[in-house]
Amino acid sequence: DAGVIQSPRHEVTEMGQEVTLRCKPISGHNSLFWYRQTMMRGLELLIYFNNNVPIDDSGMPEDRFSAKMPNASFSTLKIQPSEPRDSAVYFCASSGPELGRSPLHFGNGTRLTVT
């Protein structure tokens, strides 16, 4: 079975550029989560969707970050404009079917470096 698929695996960009991270959840999972991991702050939940609807985006750091889930098999996390402090590993995870009880399955992550 294919797991959660994220792209790109690595992204290096200059400050001010737009960055788009992509995620394909496991088929049949109805919840999708975007996390950011840094040494300083650990794993932080940015936003999560249930049945393609954003449920909680309180973790999104600021207006430069936006996320969409146009259908059950695809989500994007966009940073515009990017800043050096956005450098981190961004993980997408999916779960289902019991929201709050089913474990998360993570993608390989996107390692973002903003110079």
Next chain:
Amino acid sequence: RKEVEQDPGPFNVPEGATVAFNCTYSNSASQSFFWYRQDCRKEPKLLMSVYSSGNEDGRFTAQLNRASQYISLLIRDSKLSDSATYLCVVNSAGGSYIPTFGRGTSLIVHP
């Protein structure tokens, strides 16, 4: 008080040792709990769920203490390959279910 707290370690143990980690949580209404393992520069992977009655999977035992609001992970007969960071996850309840991760406990198993 942080929602989910773990001792960062590192726990440095010899092969064959038994080691235990605790994870405390602040939301008494939390409903589900998990342990994840994360290797360096890799994604977190589910190790095991934690059930109210406690559960075992080979060398690994997980327990939940609701009264004191902590979960534990016991690893028996440690192997070199157990070296990793162990993350606890607590699903808070009440409106929206938010899986909250601890910062992780680093385990180093040496020969």
